[in-house]
Amino acid sequence: MSGFTGLAGYLVLVVVVVGLIVVATHLLGERHRESGTGVPYESGVLPAGTGPLRFPSDFYLIAMFFVIFDVAAVFLFAWAVSVRELGWAGLAAVLVFSLETAVALAYIWKSGAFDWGRARRLAHLKRHGLLP
Amino acid sequence: MKKLDPSQHPFAGLQMARSADLLAWGRKYSLWPFNFGLSCCYVELATSLTSKFDLARFGSEIIRSSPREADVMIVAGTVFMKMAPIVRHMWEQMMEPRWVISMGSCANSGGMYDIYSVVQGVDSFMPVDIYVQGCPPSPEAFMRALLLLQESVGVEKRPLSWTVGPQGVVKPERPSMRDIMRDERRLRGDLEPPDTV
Numbered sequence: 001m002s003g004f005t006g007l008a009g010y011l012v013l014v015v016v017v018v019g020l021i022v023v024a025t026h027l028l029g030e031r032h033r034e035s036g037t038g039v040p041y042e043s044g045v046l047p048a049g050t051g052p053l054r055f056p057s058d059f060y061l062i063a064m065f066f067v068i069f070d071v072a073a074v075f076l077f078a079w080a081v082s083v084r085e086l087g088w089a090g091l092a093a094v095l096v097f098s099l100e101t102a103v104a105l106a107y108i109w110k111s112g113a114f115d116w117g118r119a120r121r122l123a124h125l126k127r128h129g130l131l132p
Numbered sequence: 133m134k135k136l137d138p139s140q141h142p143f144a145g146l147q148m149a150r151s152a153d154l155l156a157w158g159r160k161y162s163l164w165p166f167n168f169g170l171s172c173c174y175v176e177l178a179t180s181l182t183s184k185f186d187l188a189r190f191g192s193e194i195i196r197s198s199p200r201e202a203d204v205m206i207v208a209g210t211v212f213m214k215m216a217p218i219v220r221h222m223w224e225q226m227m228e229p230r231w232v233i234s235m236g237s238c239a240n241s242g243g244m245y246d247i248y249s250v251v252q253g254v255d256s257f258m259p260v261d262i263y264v265q266g267c268p269p270s271p272e273a274f275m276r277a278l279l280l281l282q283e284s285v286g287v288e289k290r291p292l293s294w295t296v297g298p299q300g301v302v303k304p305e306r307p308s309m310r311d312i313m314r315d316e317r318r319l320r321g322d323l324e325p326p327d328t329v
Contacts, residue, residue, distance in 0.1 A: 030228035030229065030291055030294055030299075031294040032227075036225050037225060044218035045218065
């Protein structure tokens with residue numbers, strides 16, 4: 001119970017101190033109001049448009065696929081520089097790995113992940129009967 | 133009550149200083165410049181930040197990239213007609229207290245560019261506290277201006293709060309350094325040959 005009293009006191013202290021800081025910074029100092037004072041700083045030019053804007057999420061997909069297949073390339077390079085030392089066992093491992101990557105590629109291709117752009121996305125959805 | 137005298141040791145009279153004086157003393161040694169340059173004078177301004185000149189000695193090495201956090205705007209370079217509204221806009225975005233140093237002939241008066249595209253003096257569209265002479269001014273000249281500004285900031289009167297007390301800023305008189313330094317500068321008639329430097 002005493003532990004909770006300490007926590008409660010600590011919470012009260014936090015609220016009081018932060019409240020004091022907020023009120024003091026609100027009251028202290030000078031203020032001025034000119035035409036550009038409240039405008040966001042954009043290196044001196046006026047801001048164009050608003051912050052919340054819509055852009056296609058395809059860019060996210062492209063970035064994710066690049067990361068995935070880039071890592072695949074890293075493994076292949078690591079195998080390629082020591083191909084003689086690794087021998088047939090290394091070749092077999094790389095073949096299995098490449099096959100897995102190819103299966104993954106086929107899967108995401110089939111699921112329409114490469115159908116970038118609104119028109120192609122709609123066509124893909126229609127082809128698979130996913131549109132109402 | 134003993135007033136803070138900027139010509140004395142920084143800590144002189146600090147114990148008895150009023151809070152406004154204490155604030156002015158603090159502002160004086162932490163004038164953060166706005167990261168902003170227009171032309172070649174900015175090269176000299178940037179040089180004053182290097183280790184050879186070391187602007188950090190005066191507490192002004194913290195270059196701020198946002199006008200909200202900057203205290204002093206140094207207009208370093210030629211102010212073109214196209215750039216003037218932008219400079220004014222950025223000055224409006226700086227929070228009080230704020231000061232302006234006009235650095236170099238172009239910012240002071242247009243310099244040698246008495247033409248259609250150049251503003252004839254940055255003080256035609258916003259208030260200027262200190263003018264630095266030179267084309268371009270040396271880093272030493274800029275640091276001299278910063279020291280002059282510090283001296284002025286240390287004694288000017290500002291309201292502690294926008295809610296109470298008298299508003300408005302009382303700035304000290306800023307004498308013309310040209311008149312004060314005239315005799316000393318006129319004595320420098322002899323030019324040293326380059327190999328003695």
